[in-house]
Amino acid sequence: MTSPLRDRPWGLPIAIAAIAAIVVAGVGGTMTDTSGWYESLRLPSWNPPPPAFGVIWTIVFALIAASGVNAWRAAPDSRSADTLIGLFAMNGALNVSWTVLFFQLRRPDWAFVELSVLWVSIVVLIFACGRFSRIAALLLLPYLAWVTTAGALNWQVIQLNGPF
Numbered sequence: 001m002t003s004p005l006r007d008r009p010w011g012l013p014i015a016i017a018a019i020a021a022i023v024v025a026g027v028g029g030t031m032t033d034t035s036g037w038y039e040s041l042r043l044p045s046w047n048p049p050p051p052a053f054g055v056i057w058t059i060v061f062a063l064i065a066a067s068g069v070n071a072w073r074a075a076p077d078s079r080s081a082d083t084l085i086g087l088f089a090m091n092g093a094l095n096v097s098w099t100v101l102f103f104q105l106r107r108p109d110w111a112f113v114e115l116s117v118l119w120v121s122i123v124v125l126i127f128a129c130g131r132f133s134r135i136a137a138l139l140l141l142p143y144l145a146w147v148t149t150a151g152a153l154n155w156q157v158i159q160l161n162g163p164f
Contacts, residue, residue: 043156059142
């Protein structure tokens, strides 16, 4: 059985996914201040160089958007598609929340707890997308890997600089 959403044009979902990814990335980016307080933190020796973060997040957000479009189009009905959109929206909010906690409130300890919820939301997204599209689920694996790495970095910041 094919999804009735598969027969719809690709243009609108691609545009919506791209705009959503740009908004989440843009809001997160404007909340990220790596001067001052952040520069004063002791970071692990394996911390990626600053330019790597922008490159990695750009790739990750492109893959998230592609996953969302692919899963949405593969959803068997509007209810399933709406559920997927809700899960992606919740994940985007969690992504931004981590940035606010870490960079704006300067609470890596709280950010680490929130990152655990973000990580679980990515796993939920992978399984939800995987119900309809294996490709959509696979496109999210780099996101999970990067957030896992960010979690390890976040933990090291806590260990090297705490308490907060």
